[in-house]
Amino acid sequence: MDLKQERAVRTRNQILRAAAEVFDENGYDGASVSSIVKRAGLTLGALYFHFESKQALAEAVMNSQPQAIEPRLHSDGLQRLVDITLVWARRLQIDPVLRAGVRLAVEQGRFGMRDVTSFEDWKQIMTGHLETARVEGDLREGVLPQTVAHFVVGACTGIQLYSQLLTGRADLADRTCDMWQLLLPGIATPEATARIVVAPERGAVE
Amino acid sequence: MDLKQERAVRTRNQILRAAAEVFDENGYDGASVSSIVKRAGLTLGALYFHFESKQALAEAVMNSQPQAIEPRLHSDGLQRLVDITLVWARRLQIDPVLRAGVRLAVEQGRFGMRDVTSFEDWKQIMTGHLETARVEGDLREGVLPQTVAHFVVGACTGIQLYSQLLTGRADLADRTCDMWQLLLPGIATPEATARIVVAPERGAVE
Numbered sequence: 001m002d003l004k005q006e007r008a009v010r011t012r013n014q015i016l017r018a019a020a021e022v023f024d025e026n027g028y029d030g031a032s033v034s035s036i037v038k039r040a041g042l043t044l045g046a047l048y049f050h051f052e053s054k055q056a057l058a059e060a061v062m063n064s065q066p067q068a069i070e071p072r073l074h075s076d077g078l079q080r081l082v083d084i085t086l087v088w089a090r091r092l093q094i095d096p097v098l099r100a101g102v103r104l105a106v107e108q109g110r111f112g113m114r115d116v117t118s119f120e121d122w123k124q125i126m127t128g129h130l131e132t133a134r135v136e137g138d139l140r141e142g143v144l145p146q147t148v149a150h151f152v153v154g155a156c157t158g159i160q161l162y163s164q165l166l167t168g169r170a171d172l173a174d175r176t177c178d179m180w181q182l183l184l185p186g187i188a189t190p191e192a193t194a195r196i197v198v199a200p201e202r203g204a205v206e
Numbered sequence: 207m208d209l210k211q212e213r214a215v216r217t218r219n220q221i222l223r224a225a226a227e228v229f230d231e232n233g234y235d236g237a238s239v240s241s242i243v244k245r246a247g248l249t250l251g252a253l254y255f256h257f258e259s260k261q262a263l264a265e266a267v268m269n270s271q272p273q274a275i276e277p278r279l280h281s282d283g284l285q286r287l288v289d290i291t292l293v294w295a296r297r298l299q300i301d302p303v304l305r306a307g308v309r310l311a312v313e314q315g316r317f318g319m320r321d322v323t324s325f326e327d328w329k330q331i332m333t334g335h336l337e338t339a340r341v342e343g344d345l346r347e348g349v350l351p352q353t354v355a356h357f358v359v360g361a362c363t364g365i366q367l368y369s370q371l372l373t374g375r376a377d378l379a380d381r382t383c384d385m386w387q388l389l390l391p392g393i394a395t396p397e398a399t400a401r402i403v404v405a406p407e408r409g410a411v412e
Contacts, residue, residue: 027316029235106367110233110313116371140391147384151365154381158364159357161312165322175360178353185346185392 012050015040016064019057020100028058028104028111055113062101062108062118066125069098072205078133078192081126082180083202085156089172090203092160106161119157123149138192148187155179173200218256221246222270225263226306234264234310234317261319264310268324271307272331278411284339284398287332288386289408291362295378296409298366312367325363329355344398354393361385379406 001009018040022031033054037047051057068091075083091098105118123146130145139145159179163172180198188196207215224246228237239260243253257263274297281289297304311324329352336351345351365385369378386404394402 107313107316109370110316114371116368119368119371143388148388150368150381151361151384151388154365154368155357155361155385156364157367158362159360161363161367162322162325162356162360164315165320165325175356178357179361182349182354182357182392183388186388186390187392 008050011042011046015042015047015050015057016060017097020061020097023058023061023104024096024100028054028107028113033057058104058108058113059115059117061097062104062115063121065098065101065118066121068095068101070125076132077129077136078138078188079196081129081133081152082196082198084126084129085152085176085179086173086200086203087205088156088203089160089169089176090200092172093169102157102160106157119153122153126152133188133192138188140187140189143187152179152183173203176200176203214256217248217252221248221253221256221263222266223303225257226267226303229264229267229310230302230306234260234313234319239263264314264319265321265323267303268307268310268314268321269327271304271324272327274301274304274307276331282338283335283342284344284394285402287335287339287358288402288404290332290335291358291382291385292379292406292409293411294362294409295366295375295382296406298378299375308363308366312363325359328359332358339394339398344394346393346395349393358385358389379409382406382409 015036019031019036022036022039026035031054033044033047036057037044040047051060065088069084069087072087073080073083088098092102093099101118105115108115126149127145130139130148133139134143134145156176156179159175160169160172163169163175177198177200180196184193184196184198221242225237225242228242228245232241237260239250239253242260242263243250246253257266271294275290275293278293279286279289294304298308299305307324311321314321332355333351336345336354339345340349340351362382362385365381366375366378369375369381383404383406386402390399390402390404
């Protein structure tokens with residue numbers, strides 16, 4: 001990348017972060033493009049150069065979730081699947097872009113949007129790691145990577161919502177561990193179930 | 207009940223149903239008490255005799271979910287737990303009170319409500335059926351009814367949301383069956399796992 005491209009990427013990220021903060025605080029309805037521009041310290045022209053509308057901004061925030069998680073991980077296969085959910089659980093408490101992304105994905109129905117990209121992206125990523133697990137002989141016979149991935153995406157969406165209402169997400173890492181303790185014996189071999197580490201600390205990556 | 211009490215119950219249900227329809231169509235923000243009164247064909251006085259505010263109405267709609275499901279079931283223990291989720295999956299497509307209840311429970315955060323009663327009621331009901339399953343010897347050793355119930359409530363919340371965005375809930379019964387196929391081996395004995403019927407048709411009760 002040359003300097004000009006680098007600056008463009010930086011500006012785009014700056015807008016994305018400002019948008020996420022405003023969406024996180026006020027929801028989609030309560031967020032205006034002008035308040036996002038103000039928060040980013042940029043001009044309306046700069047924003048519209050990168051994003052054509054508020055909806056495009058919301059979609060970009062929703063769909064940036066994997067980028068906030070995947071580069072932090074070093075495990076693979078089934079352990080990586082577990083790690084994704086634990087890092088997600090932890091970073092939801094500290095990363096406004098991730099938090100806004102999840103909020104928008106959950107609430108989008110009520111403002112007429114129906115973008116399942118963030119769900120489908122996670123499903124595809126998780127399916128890939130489960131395929132690896134299958135090749136490594138870690139899955140029980142008959143367990144389909146895609147079925148597990150689809151279920152885990154849905155289940156995580158719901159447990160974070162319940163956790164948010166009940167504890168402001170303070171118990172989310174523990175509830176995510178519960179999920180794996182209940183789910184692993186049904187999807188993984190006894191050897192893999194015994195080997196996979198399920199603990200809130202797995203989410204504490206920088 | 208005497209005639210007067212019967213009429214009061216009927217009026218209350220009439221209001222609840224009208225409120226559910228209006229919430230289901232317009233969300234909480236878009237619903238006004240006057241539109242609910244109009245839909246119910248009653249007076250504002252009748253409404254305020256039964257419910258003190260729009261929020262009280264929303265809470266009543268959210269918390270009437272078990273009443274729409276539990277009386278329809280005749281199984282017990284683990285089979286009943288499975289049946290609850292399958293009847294819930296099916297009736298979400300046809301029962302506006304249930305649909306509005308779930309919508310309000312999911313969206314309440316954005317209008318400043320934080321009523322976890324509907325989640326906690328389901329959790330308590332499910333914990334009871336899982337206690338029965340444990341007494342009947344159907345649970346694996348070390349599996350705690352309360353942990354399973356908490357997880358199932360959260361997971362169902364999320365899979366219905368994902369299903370709604372992806373297929374307008376057309377695949378919800380199938381996804382609920384997937385959940386049980388993945389989960390049962392981890393929580394139930396092999397005998398119980400083989401015995402429990404998991405099929406969309408279980409949800410087709412009147």
